[in-house]
Amino acid sequence: MNEDARLTAWVRGRVQGVGFRWFTRANALEIGKLTGFALNLEDGRVQVVAEGPSENCHRLLEWLRSGDTPGTVDGVTEIWDAPRGGYDGFAIR
Template structure:
């Protein structure tokens, strides 16, 4: 399964990307996470359905210093193009 997400709120400057990378790796997911210049965090998660659902639930809470206001989830076809989960450059 693959999900492309956009997370809004107090999600930059609170290690959201690092926590997301660590949680995704723990769940065996592949993909990436990055900051956007508009203040959101964007991520693509690929993996088993249960693991993707778990990371989406985690994204709705975020790390301790964050405040998540909104999580937009876009369903996309699984591609298997990623080998691991990384932090990507800001766009």
């Protein structure tokens, strides 16, 4: 479970204009050892890509679904993959 993984999550709901990306970045940094980004999409969703220890990616996904996020999350769709690297920290895009 401690192998590195890549989580890509698409968060639906009222998640733009509420600080969602900032709080996602703060949570990723608090969990630790995660790199990636949070990005507003044109259709109103937020895309979150996180790479790092699988357990830490799962913690971030649990937080995205927890109801402790800013705004209102109606659903989260995720896919898992092998890490690709190339991220410098966790960015807001």
